[in-house]
Amino acid sequence: MKRNTIILALSQALVGAGTQMVPALGPLLSVELLGTAAMAGLAVSIIGVSRFVVAYPLGKLADTYGRRAGLMLGLVVAIAGTVLTGFSVIWHSFPSFVLGMLIFGLGMGAAQQLRVAAADMYPPSRRAEGLGYVLTGSLVGAFAGPVVISTAQLISPELGLAPLATPWLIVPAALIPTLVLISFMRPDPKDIAANLARYYPDYKPLMPSASVKPGNIGIGAFLRHYPKRVAFVASFAAQGNMTMIMAMTSLALAHHGHALPSISISVSIHVLGMFAFSMPLGKLADALGRRSMLVAGTVITILGTLLVPTSPEYVVITLGTFLVGLGWSCVNVAATAVIADTTQPQERGRAIGTNDALASASAIVLPLLAGPLVDIFGLNSIGVLGVLLMLAPLPLLIRLREPSPGKYEDATAVPRRA
Numbered sequence: 001m002k003r004n005t006i007i008l009a010l011s012q013a014l015v016g017a018g019t020q021m022v023p024a025l026g027p028l029l030s031v032e033l034l035g036t037a038a039m040a041g042l043a044v045s046i047i048g049v050s051r052f053v054v055a056y057p058l059g060k061l062a063d064t065y066g067r068r069a070g071l072m073l074g075l076v077v078a079i080a081g082t083v084l085t086g087f088s089v090i091w092h093s094f095p096s097f098v099l100g101m102l103i104f105g106l107g108m109g110a111a112q113q114l115r116v117a118a119a120d121m122y123p124p125s126r127r128a129e130g131l132g133y134v135l136t137g138s139l140v141g142a143f144a145g146p147v148v149i150s151t152a153q154l155i156s157p158e159l160g161l162a163p164l165a166t167p168w169l170i171v172p173a174a175l176i177p178t179l180v181l182i183s184f185m186r187p188d189p190k191d192i193a194a195n196l197a198r199y200y201p202d203y204k205p206l207m208p209s210a211s212v213k214p215g216n217i218g219i220g221a222f223l224r225h226y227p228k229r230v231a232f233v234a235s236f237a238a239q240g241n242m243t244m245i246m247a248m249t250s251l252a253l254a255h256h257g258h259a260l261p262s263i264s265i266s267v268s269i270h271v272l273g274m275f276a277f278s279m280p281l282g283k284l285a286d287a288l289g290r291r292s293m294l295v296a297g298t299v300i301t302i303l304g305t306l307l308v309p310t311s312p313e314y315v316v317i318t319l320g321t322f323l324v325g326l327g328w329s330c331v332n333v334a335a336t337a338v339i340a341d342t343t344q345p346q347e348r349g350r351a352i353g354t355n356d357a358l359a360s361a362s363a364i365v366l367p368l369l370a371g372p373l374v375d376i377f378g379l380n381s382i383g384v385l386g387v388l389l390m391l392a393p394l395p396l397l398i399r400l401r402e403p404s405p406g407k408y409e410d411a412t413a414v415p416r417r418a
Helices: 002-019 021-034 042-065 067-091 094-111 113-120 124-135 138-159 166-170 172-183 189-194 219-224 226-255 260-275 278-288 290-310 314-341 345-377 380-391 394-399
Strands: none
Touching: 002 021, 002 067, 002 094, 002 113, 002 124, 002 138, 002 172, 002 189, 021 042, 021 067, 021 094, 021 138, 021 166, 021 226, 021 260, 042 067, 042 094, 042 113, 042 226, 042 345, 067 094, 067 113, 067 166, 067 172, 067 189, 094 113, 113 124, 113 189, 113 314, 113 345, 124 278, 124 314, 138 166, 138 260, 166 172, 189 345, 219 226, 219 345, 226 260, 226 290, 226 314, 226 345, 226 380, 226 394, 260 314, 278 290, 278 314, 290 314, 290 380, 290 394, 314 345, 345 380
C-alpha cells in the first residue's frame, strides 16, 4: 500500500511537469504560429477536447484491465504528443501543433486515472486523505516546470532550436521514468479496492459488491444519482473557470512585459495552489465532510477569479491564479471523494471518467470563448463570466445531504439504466 502510494505520488509529480507546458506555453505558441491573440485559448481547449474524448473510454479500460494498464497506455500516447508538439514549432506548422496537442491531451487525460488509483487504495474514512497524498506529488511538477523551461531557453541556442520548441522535446525525460514506475506498481489498485477488508481489518463495505452488475452502470445512471450529479456540476464549473483564467493569464503577463521564466513561475504558483494543500484539504474533507470542502472551494475560486483581471500588477494576478488553483483543489479532492464513495471498483474508473469528460467539456468552450471576450470587452469580462459560472453549483450544494463524511442520502442506491 505504502509502496503504491509513493509510486503514484512520484508519477503525479513527473506528469505534472509536462502538464504545466500547456498553460505556460500553449497560448504563446498559438500566437507564434497564428500571429494573433484571438486564439490564445486554443491549446487549452484542444487539451479539453482530448480529455473529453478519452475520459470515459479510458475509465472503462481501467475498470476492465486495471489502473496500471490504463496509465501506461496514456503515458505512451502523451510522449508521442509532446514530441510532435515540439516539432510543430520547428516546422512552423499549425496543423502539427493541433495534432500534437490532441495526442498529448489524450495521454494526459488517461493520466487522470492516477486519482482513481489513489481513491481505490483507501477506505472512505481516509479516502480524501489518500487522494491528498498522491495529488501533493504535483508539487514537484510545479517546481520542475520552470526548471524545464529555463533549461530549454539556455540550451536552445546551442541546439539551434526555437525556445518554444525545446521544452516540449524535454518533457519525455519526465514521462518515460513515470512509465517505468507505473510498471512496477503491485498489486493493481483496482484489486486493492475489491479487497479493502484484507488491508483494513476494521473496514465494512457500505455497498455489497454484488450490487454492481453488467448493464447497471453508465453515464445516465451516474447523472441520476444526486451526490454524483453535485460532484459533476462542481467539477464542471471549477475546471472550466480555471482553464479559462489560465488560458488568459500567461498572455496578460506577457503583454505587461514579463519574461517567459516569470510567467512559468506564476503558473507554478498557481499549481502550488492546486496541489500544495491537497493533503490537509483531504484530511479536512474526511473530518468535516465533502460538501463543506465543495462550498469552500467554490467561494475561494470566486475570490481568485475576481482578482485576476483587476490589475496589471504581477503580484495581484499571481495571487488570483493561486486562489483559483486552491479553490479548484478543494473541489477536485472533495468531488473525487464523493464519486469514489458512491461507486464500486468495477465502475469507479467510468464514474470518474464521466466527471472528467464533463469537466473537459467546459475546458473546451470557455478558453475559446475567453479570447474573443478579452479582445472585445477586456480582461474584466472573464472575471464576470467566471463568477457566474462558479455560482452555478451552490443551489445543488445547499440541497446535498451528508449526515457524516462520505455518507449521503441514497448513496447506497444502485444506479439503474433507464
